[in-house]
Amino acid sequence: MKQLQLFYKEERRFFFSLFLLMLVQSFGTLLLPYFLAKIIDEGILKVDTTAIWHNGWWMFAIAIGTVIVSVGGSYLSAHLSGKFGHFLRMRLFKKTQELSVSAVDGYGTPTLLARTTSDINNIQQILMMALQMILPAPMIVAASIFLTGTVSLRMIWVPIVAILCFSLIAYGVIRKAIPLSQITQKLVDKMMRILRETFTGARVIRAFDKAAYEKARTDQTLTEYAKTMIQVNRLFAVLNPTVNLVMGLSISTILVYGGYQSLQGHLAIGSITAIIEYTILSLWFLTMAAMVIVMVPKGLTSLQRIEEVLEEPIDLIDGDQTLNKTAESETIAAFNQVQFTYEGAEEPVLEDISFEIHRGKTTAIVGGTGSGKSTIAKALLRFKDVTAGSITLFDRNIKEISQAELRDQISYVPQKALLLSGTIQETLRFGNRPATHEAMAKAAEVAQAKSFIEGLPEGYESPVAQKGSNFSGGQKQRLSIARALTKPAEIYFFDDSFSALDYQTDANLRRALKEYTKHAAVIIVAQRVSTVKNADQIIVLDNGKMVGKGTHEELLRNCQTYQEFASSQGMGGMKDE
Numbered sequence: 001m002k003q004l005q006l007f008y009k010e011e012r013r014f015f016f017s018l019f020l021l022m023l024v025q026s027f028g029t030l031l032l033p034y035f036l037a038k039i040i041d042e043g044i045l046k047v048d049t050t051a052i053w054h055n056g057w058w059m060f061a062i063a064i065g066t067v068i069v070s071v072g073g074s075y076l077s078a079h080l081s082g083k084f085g086h087f088l089r090m091r092l093f094k095k096t097q098e099l100s101v102s103a104v105d106g107y108g109t110p111t112l113l114a115r116t117t118s119d120i121n122n123i124q125q126i127l128m129m130a131l132q133m134i135l136p137a138p139m140i141v142a143a144s145i146f147l148t149g150t151v152s153l154r155m156i157w158v159p160i161v162a163i164l165c166f167s168l169i170a171y172g173v174i175r176k177a178i179p180l181s182q183i184t185q186k187l188v189d190k191m192m193r194i195l196r197e198t199f200t201g202a203r204v205i206r207a208f209d210k211a212a213y214e215k216a217r218t219d220q221t222l223t224e225y226a227k228t229m230i231q232v233n234r235l236f237a238v239l240n241p242t243v244n245l246v247m248g249l250s251i252s253t254i255l256v257y258g259g260y261q262s263l264q265g266h267l268a269i270g271s272i273t274a275i276i277e278y279t280i281l282s283l284w285f286l287t288m289a290a291m292v293i294v295m296v297p298k299g300l301t302s303l304q305r306i307e308e309v310l311e312e313p314i315d316l317i318d319g320d321q322t323l324n325k326t327a328e329s330e331t332i333a334a335f336n337q338v339q340f341t342y343e344g345a346e347e348p349v350l351e352d353i354s355f356e357i358h359r360g361k362t363t364a365i366v367g368g369t370g371s372g373k374s375t376i377a378k379a380l381l382r383f384k385d386v387t388a389g390s391i392t393l394f395d396r397n398i399k400e401i402s403q404a405e406l407r408d409q410i411s412y413v414p415q416k417a418l419l420l421s422g423t424i425q426e427t428l429r430f431g432n433r434p435a436t437h438e439a440m441a442k443a444a445e446v447a448q449a450k451s452f453i454e455g456l457p458e459g460y461e462s463p464v465a466q467k468g469s470n471f472s473g474g475q476k477q478r479l480s481i482a483r484a485l486t487k488p489a490e491i492y493f494f495d496d497s498f499s500a501l502d503y504q505t506d507a508n509l510r511r512a513l514k515e516y517t518k519h520a521a522v523i524i525v526a527q528r529v530s531t532v533k534n535a536d537q538i539i540v541l542d543n544g545k546m547v548g549k550g551t552h553e554e555l556l557r558n559c560q561t562y563q564e565f566a567s568s569q570g571m572g573g574m575k576d577e
C-alpha cells in the first residue's frame with residue numbers, strides 16, 4: 001500500500017477532483033427519482049401539464065448533467081489508474097537496474113516479467129474499477145437511506161433491511177472468493193514460467209520428442225488455473241440471482257406496505273416510486289462494488305509483489321571515490337585473496353584467488369567445467385560482492401567507486417553470445433554510441449566479422465533478430481566480440497568466447513587482438529590449449545581454487561592439473577608446442 005500512498009500524495013488534486021465528481025454524479029443519480037415522484041404526485045395525479053413539463057425538463061437537464069459528470073469521472077479514473085501503472089513500472093524498472101545481477105537472478109525472469117506486465121495490469125484495472133464502482137457506492141447507499149427517510153420515515157426500514165441482507169450475502173461470497181483470487185495470482189506465475197520454458201525451449205522439446213510430456217505439464221497448469229477461475233465464477237454466479245431476489249422482495253414489500261401506507265394517507269403514490277428507485281439504485285451500486293471488492297485482494301497481492309521488489313534492500317552500494325588512473329599505470333586490476341559465494345550456497349565458489357592483470361598483457365584462465373572461471377568475470381564486474389578479500393582497479397577497491405565507472409573500464413564478452421534486436425551497427429555501437437564507422441569496422445575486422453557483415457546485402461544495416469537468432473553460433477560470437485571491441489576499455493574480458501570459432505579463425509582473431517588491445521589488459525577464459533598457450537600468464541582453477549599460475553611452459557613443468565588439461569588435448573609435453 002506504500003506505493004499507493006506515495007502516488008496519492010503526488011496526485012492528490014486529481015483524487016480530490018474525482019471524489020467531487022463522484023459526489024455530484026451520485027447526487028444527480030438520486031435526484032432523478034425525486035423529480036419522478038414530483039411528476040407523478042404533482043403532475044399526473046393532479047392533471048397538471050405545467051408541473052409535468054417543469055419537472056420533466058429538470059429530469060432531462062439532470063440526466064444530461066449526470067452523464068457529463070460521469071464521463072469526467074470515468075476519464076479521471078482511467079487517467080489515475082493508467083498513471084499509477086506507469087508510476088509502478090518506472091519504479092520497478094529502476095529498481096531492477098539498481099539491484100545486483102544476483103538479486104535479479106534470485107527472482108528469476110518469469111516472475112519479474114509477470115510482475116511488470118500482468119501484476120501491474122491487474123492493479124491498473126482494479127484501481128480504475130474501484131474508483132468508479134466502490135467509491136460512489138457508500139455515497140449512494142447513505143443518500144438513498146436518507147432520502148427515503150425524508151420521504152417517509154415509516155418506509156426507511158425497507159431499504160435498510162434489503163441492503164443489510166444483500167451485504168451479508170455479499171460478505172459471505174467475498175470471504176470465499178478472496179483466497180481463491182489470491183491463488184489465481186500464484187497460478188499466473190506458474191503458467192508464465194511453464195509457457196515461457198515451452199516457447200523458448202521449443203527446439204529442445206521437439207528434438208527430444210518431448211512435446212507430449214510438455215503438453216501434459218502445460219495442460220495440468222492451465223487446468224489448475226481454469227478450475228480455480230471456475231470456482232471464483234461459480235461464487236459470483238450466486239451474487240446475481242441473490243441481488244434479483246433481494247430486489248424483487250424489496251420492491252414487493254415497498255409496493256404492498258407502501259400501498260397500505262398510501263391508502264392510510266401517509267404516503268404519496270409518487271413517493272412509492274421514488275423509494276423503489278432508491279432501493280434499486282443502492283442494490284445495484286452495492287452489487288457492482290461487491291464484484292470489484294472481490295478483485296481488490298488480487299490487486300493488493302499484485303501490489304505486494306511489486307512492493308516486495310521495490311523494498312528489496314540494495315545489495316550493492318556505489319562508492320564515491322574516483323579512479324586514479326594514468327596511461328602509465330602498469331597494473332590495471334588485482335584479485336587479492338578473493339573469496340566468492342553465491343546467494344544461498346553453502347560453499348564458496350572461489351577461494352583465495354590472487355593475481356594481477358597488466359597493461360598490454362594477456363591473462364588466460366583455464367579449468368574444468370564449474371571450476372569458477374565465469375565467476376571471476378562476475379566478481380570483477382561486481383555483479384555481486386566478494387565475500388572475502390578484495391578486487392582493486394588501479395589500486396582502488398572496486399567497492400569504493402561507482403558501478404558505472406567500474407563497468408566503463410571493462411568490455412565483456414559473455415560466454416553465451418546474447419545479442420539484442422536491432423541492426424548490426426546498433427549492436428556494435430551498444431557500448432559506444434558515438435563510435436565512428438571506421439572504429440566499428442576496425443572492431444569487426446579484428447573480431448573476424450568484417451567480411452561476413454560486408455557480404456550481407458544490407459551490410460552494417462542488416463537486421464539482428466531477438467537473441468541474434470538469424471545468425472549462426474560462430475557469427476553471433478564474432479558479433480558479440482566486435483561489440484566488445486567497439487567499446488574503448490582498460491580490460492577486455494572474453495569468457496570462453498572463442499569456442500564456436502574454427503581453429504584458423506580463432507588464431508587470426510588472437511593475432512589481430514594482440515595489436516588492437518596492446519594498450520589494455522586482456523583476460524581470456526578458454527577450453528583450448530591452443531587459445532591460451534601464448535598468454536603472458538595462465539591461471540589454472542580447480543574447484544574454485546587457484547592451483548597454478550604461470551606461462552604455458554612453466555605450468556607444463558610444475559602444475560599437474562594443467563599438464564592433464566594439456567595432455568587431454570594432445571599437448572602434454574614441451575615437444576608438442
Ligand SMILES: Nc1ncnc2c1ncn2[C@@H]1O[C@H](COP(=O)(O)OP(=O)(O)OP(=O)(O)O)[C@@H](O)[C@H]1O
Nearest residue numbers: 105342343345349368369370371372373374375376
Ligand atoms: N547464479 C549462481 N548461483 C549459484 N551458483 C552458481 C551460480 N552461477 C554459477 N554457480 C555455481 O558456481 C560454480 C562455478 O560456476 P562458473 O560458471 O563460474 O564455472 P565455469 O568454470 O565458468 O564453468 P563452465 O566452464 O562450465 O562455464 C558452479 O558450481 C556453478 O554451479
